[in-house]
């Protein structure tokens with residue numbers, strides 16, 4: 001059985017932990033210098049192995065459960081046999097001894113049956129836990145990667161795991177397990193009398209037909225209910241992310257209405273599906289009760305004819321009930337089964353198609369050469385050309401400012417340079433290797449990115465700078481803070497590096513958040529850094545610190561691309577790229593581009609110049 005380890009993720013599990021240790025002082029190892037653990041290669045994540053381990057655990061445990069199910073079902077036969085013996089033997093022979101003996105046997109059989117029934121439930125519960133332990137972390141890892149190209153829906157696959165888990169401990173699965181034993185009970189009824197056997201078989205066929213009809217009637221509304229529920233859940237997530245703006249702008253009624261609309265359509269579809277489900281379940285129950293009537297009635301007629309005894313009739317009725325119960329259980333639980341099956345399908349699709357699972361060649365630490373070739377970007381599902389045939393190249397240690405009017409495509413280019421969106425065609429290469437072919441972990445550890453919309457993770461400042469890693473030295477964090485020129489600012493906070501940051505970034509100001517995120521971008525001695533409007537929230541002191549940070553980066557030979565609307569930063573860069581409507585209008589050494597701009601009558605001396613670059 002799997003050991004449930006809360007810290008064991010798909011990434012850490014492969015090797016991060018053996019070298020892992022909490023933040024410690026000194027040591028000198030750490031990020032970036034190639035001798036620390038930071039750039040240790042982790043290799044592809046074997047999602048297939050996790051999936052196989054989970055399936056193997058389920059198969060193995062189900063085999064044991066099946067054995068207990070057979071034993072438990074055979075022991076259930078003790079009751080009809082007891083009845084049969086009492087009415088046909090004890091009542092006729094009037095033997096107390098026989099009655100006592102039969103009762104002792106039946107009590108033993110019932111206790112054993114209860115024990116085996118409990119055992120199979122224990123095993124199923126542990127199987128469900130094992131599946132969750134094996135697949136939870138891989139699913140979250142694969143979902144995080146897949147959400148890059150998707151809509152965030154991929155995270156709902158964790159809900160799918162919950163669904164599979166619930167199915168594994170459900171009555172429906174027990175009914176499915178009981179079903180293969182049903183022929184044994186049917187045979188027993190046939191042995192009592194062929195006519196009664198035929199009644200049971202006919203009922204089983206009717207119940208199976210009802211199952212099929214039930215499946216057809218409920219599949220569509222249940223699927224609709226599920227889709228609407230997923231939308232409602234996504235909306236709640238976005239509400240929790242934007243709770244401040246929702247409150248500040250008094251948008252609660254609107255936000256709740258959108259959620260209510262999706263929830264209502266989910267509930268409406270569920271009502272339709274459940275109505276049909278309940279109707280079919282009632283119908284199948286009626287069929288089963290009518291079967292009992294038919295069995296008892298025809299049995300009574302046969303006993304009047306002298307072909308059966310009363311005990312045999314009652315025993316046949318009980319055994320028939322056992323034979324038909326799994327079919328009825330399957331009808332009632334069919335929806336749960338089909339949802340669990342669909343959920344499992346989504347889990348396998350996510351895990352088997354994850355790019356994290358594919359082996360990539362481990363490359364030497366990059367130097368920071370960047371080649372952008374004929375980049376074209378047309379967002380999926382649109383005809384809008386956001387980037388059109390962009391080409392440029394940077395040498396290691398170069399610093400470039402990307403300028404352009406609002407909507408020119410600067411942020412999109414920045415995201416593409418760090419691989420967070422993929423081009424429609426063309427390529428971005430770091431040290432000659434296309435970003436798509438870099439080992440994702442190795443690439444991420446060698447680059448830095450400060451997004452336009454800065455978000456910090458709930459945790460301490462040092463954990464945020466260290467990108468939530470726990471296996472690095474404090475020195476690496478300090479070096480990143482010094483490189484980004486934020487050490488002094490952090491030192492002035494009441495708890496310094498230990499200051500806890502909430503999900504909304506409090507207690508830090510917008511500028512402080514931006515500066516911590518700058519340190520995060522410089523963590524791990526990256527060779528290539530993209531900063532998207534790094535001074536949008538900074539004051540004079542912050543601006544000066546940012547300039548010093550860019551100078552430090554230059555001294556360390558880091559290739560830096562800075563997206564900016566403000567002229568101050570242009571003084572610190574080697575090259576400038578002017579983006580106009582997704583194409584390169586100017587690219588070259590700073591002085592040349594500035595001259596070209598001033599010859600067009602564009603001044604970049606003071607204030608924001610974006611509006612002049614139309």
Ligand SMILES: Nc1ncnc2c1ncn2[C@@H]1O[C@H](COP(=O)(O)OP(=O)(O)OP(=O)(O)O)[C@@H](O)[C@H]1O
Pocket residue numbers: 379380382384386404405406407408409410411412413
């Ligand atoms: N996924 C997308 N679907 C449709 N349009 C998109 C998508 N991504 C970007 N765009 C469009 O591409 C254009 C460029 O966007 P981008 O955010 O890159 O501009 P920007 O130059 O960074 O602007 P700003 O300076 O205002 O941040 C915008 O008009 C935007 O609407």
